[in-house]
Amino acid sequence: MKILVCISNVPDTTTKIVIGADDKNINTAGIQWIINPWDELALTRALELKDAGKISEVVVANVGTAITEATLRKSLATGADRAIRVNTEPADAWTVASNLSEVVKNEPFDIILCGIESSDHNGSSVGGLLAGMLDLNFISSVSGLDIENEKLTVQREIDGEKEILETQGPVLLVIQKGIAIVPRIPSMRGIMQARTKPLQIVEATSSESMTETVQVTLPPEKGKCKMIDAENAGEVIRLLREEAKVL
Amino acid sequence: MNILIYTETREGSFKKQGFELISYAKALSGMTGGEVISLAIGEIFDEELKKAADYGASRIIALEADQLPDNRNLSKLLIQWIKQANAQVILFADNNTGKAIAPFVAAGLKAGIATGITGLPEKTDPFIVTRKIYSGKALAKIQVKSHYKILLLAANTFGIKNDPVVPVIERHNIEAEYFESPNKIISTEKQTGKILLGEAEIVVSAGRGMKSPDNWGSIEELAQILGAATACSRPVSDEGWRPHGEHVGQTGKVINPNIYFAFGISGAIQHVAGISGSKVIVAVNKDHEAPIFNVADYGIVGDVNQVLPKMIEAARKIKTE
Ligand SMILES: Cc1cc2nc3c(=O)[nH]c(=O)nc-3n(C[C@H](O)[C@H](O)[C@H](O)COP(=O)(O)OP(=O)(O)OC[C@H]3O[C@@H](n4cnc5c(N)ncnc54)[C@H](O)[C@@H]3O)c2cc1C
Numbered sequence: 001m002k003i004l005v006c007i008s009n010v011p012d013t014t015t016k017i018v019i020g021a022d023d024k025n026i027n028t029a030g031i032q033w034i035i036n037p038w039d040e041l042a043l044t045r046a047l048e049l050k051d052a053g054k055i056s057e058v059v060v061a062n063v064g065t066a067i068t069e070a071t072l073r074k075s076l077a078t079g080a081d082r083a084i085r086v087n088t089e090p091a092d093a094w095t096v097a098s099n100l101s102e103v104v105k106n107e108p109f110d111i112i113l114c115g116i117e118s119s120d121h122n123g124s125s126v127g128g129l130l131a132g133m134l135d136l137n138f139i140s141s142v143s144g145l146d147i148e149n150e151k152l153t154v155q156r157e158i159d160g161e162k163e164i165l166e167t168q169g170p171v172l173l174v175i176q177k178g179i180a181i182v183p184r185i186p187s188m189r190g191i192m193q194a195r196t197k198p199l200q201i202v203e204a205t206s207s208e209s210m211t212e213t214v215q216v217t218l219p220p221e222k223g224k225c226k227m228i229d230a231e232n233a234g235e236v237i238r239l240l241r242e243e244a245k246v247l
Numbered sequence: 248m249n250i251l252i253y254t255e256t257r258e259g260s261f262k263k264q265g266f267e268l269i270s271y272a273k274a275l276s277g278m279t280g281g282e283v284i285s286l287a288i289g290e291i292f293d294e295e296l297k298k299a300a301d302y303g304a305s306r307i308i309a310l311e312a313d314q315l316p317d318n319r320n321l322s323k324l325l326i327q328w329i330k331q332a333n334a335q336v337i338l339f340a341d342n343n344t345g346k347a348i349a350p351f352v353a354a355g356l357k358a359g360i361a362t363g364i365t366g367l368p369e370k371t372d373p374f375i376v377t378r379k380i381y382s383g384k385a386l387a388k389i390q391v392k393s394h395y396k397i398l399l400l401a402a403n404t405f406g407i408k409n410d411p412v413v414p415v416i417e418r419h420n421i422e423a424e425y426f427e428s429p430n431k432i433i434s435t436e437k438q439t440g441k442i443l444l445g446e447a448e449i450v451v452s453a454g455r456g457m458k459s460p461d462n463w464g465s466i467e468e469l470a471q472i473l474g475a476a477t478a479c480s481r482p483v484s485d486e487g488w489r490p491h492g493e494h495v496g497q498t499g500k501v502i503n504p505n506i507y508f509a510f511g512i513s514g515a516i517q518h519v520a521g522i523s524g525s526k527v528i529v530a531v532n533k534d535h536e537a538p539i540f541n542v543a544d545y546g547i548v549g550d551v552n553q554v555l556p557k558m559i560e561a562a563r564k565i566k567t568e
Contacts, residue, residue, distance in 0.1 A: 165430045
């Protein structure tokens with residue numbers, strides 16, 4: 001069984017956001033790029049399944065410009081077998097999904113994993129769009145995946161409700177946390193090996209987008225925190241009712 | 248522009264956010280014109296169905312099913328009804344279900360999609376909405392260029408507004424083919440009666456400062472008195488002290504309650520990403536330099552074990568007044 005993990009390249013989660021000169025993007029100077037946290041967990045699980053002999057090949061794919069290659073190399077160093085980069089600066093989730101759909105049309109996969117969201121634009125759309133474009137069976141909010149004799153056991157978790165499903169490929173799974181807890185990091189040996197693993201660059205087939213960013217701004221500053229003495233902690237309940245009027 | 252709202256059901260009733268979505272759609276129809284149509288799939292009681300009209304739905308559709316179709320079929324069913332209703336704006340809750348179904352629907356309609364929106368469009372021609380990006384660290388105005396426009400409204404950001412109309416109510420069956428699926432459900436663990444974290448107006452949350460899962464009794468007690476949902480920071484759920492569903496933040500749930508209580512939570516940037524939409528944040532931490540105080544509205548420097556009993560007592564008093 002072959003698995004595709006879709007990888008988004010995002011700023012480190014501690015990045016302080018500075019607005020770019022065009023007011024439509026953020027200023028990327030000095031930003032540390034990482035694998036989107038959910039994609040990293042998805043990749044971790046895919047590699048665990050490969051170690052267990054249940055997956056034959058783990059491929060990672062990204063739609064982006066050359067700037068994303070460090071992230072793809074890191075995925076290879078973590079253990080992915082090869083990487084595909086579709087060369088374009090995506091305008092929105094539609095551009096990403098339509099270019100990924102071409103990758104999958106050229107090379108079918110049994111399982112496709114997408115993170116539930118990308119921590120930059122928080123769109124939560126690429127997985128579902130990709131499934132829709134390919135008219136593929138898809139399962140959302142996946143927090144567990146196992147494989148036994150080509151049969152997939154998938155755990156979903158929504159609002160404290162748990163569901164266990166059985167299915168088979170081809171299927172697209174939208175991954176949330178729980179699929180793996182601690183993300184796998186590259187080993188020294190992995191970093192060495194990654195240098196010779198294939199990273200294929202394909203040209204974009206579509207640049208169509210459905211949305212366009214008109215302006216990016218910073219949120220308004222938060223007011224000062226009102227401190228209450230610990231001895232008098234009950235007072236806060238009164239303030240919530242009488243001052244903030246939210247209770 | 249007709250507006251269609253996908254209103255989720257739970258145990259025969261609308262999920263609470265359905266009414267907020269209808270209120271939003273009614274206000275939006277003041278800008279776009281057109282009809283406000285609500286569509287529910289699943290089991291729903293007659294008495295409950297009527298309530299959609301209290302908030303402005305003039306056409307109320309219920310498609311009956313004891314069990315929902317799988318994601319793909321549910322999306323296709325929605326596409327069929329969106330076309331039937333001649334709707335151009337489609338509204339979902341910005342929760343797990345909305346995020347699952349809306350993009351598949353968008354692919355079918357060739358629609359632009361805006362998730363996590365918190366208010367009405369600035370204008371509708373061109374159609375421009377504001378949404379949070381970088382987990383609330385920035386805001387983006389985006390233009391939805393496509394004919395069909397799909398919006399996902401974050402919970403508790405618009406509010407529920409009474410605006411009664413006289414509705415047409417329809418019930419329909421669903422063709423059997425929509426229930427065919429390659430997925431077989433082996434087991435489900437339901438939660439009944441509990442306040443859903445994503446919808447809760449008050450959230451009592453705690454972090455590693457609680458020291459042990461055995462100390463959660465007072466968190467639950469305070470939540471119970473206030474009618475609040477409980478939540479936690481990531482390490483707390485990673486350690487298995489609390490269920491994953493309670494984890495808020497960058498990699499967990501993003502919530503917008505009226506009040507968020509943070510007990511023994513340091514306020515790391517990834518945690519704040521999930522709670523910055525709260526109207527009021529109350530923080531209790533023994534370290535006066537904890538970053539949570541930078542985002543809190545009310546702060547108490549102190550030990551959770553000493554502060555919690557006092558708050559519980561005050562909450563109980565105010566609730567019985
Ligand atoms: C990619 C990534 C994603 C992440 N996503 C998330 C996320 O979604 N959500 C999330 O929460 N975190 C997330 N984190 C982790 C985050 O960086 C913090 O590590 C985490 O939020 C800290 O949890 P905490 O505040 O419970 O624990 P700590 O940081 O250990 O803080 C405990 C706090 O309790 C206080 N305290 C201790 N004892 C007491 C006492 N007796 N009384 C009062 N106060 C006390 C301490 O002063 C301290 O401030 C993420 C990290 C990364 C790298």
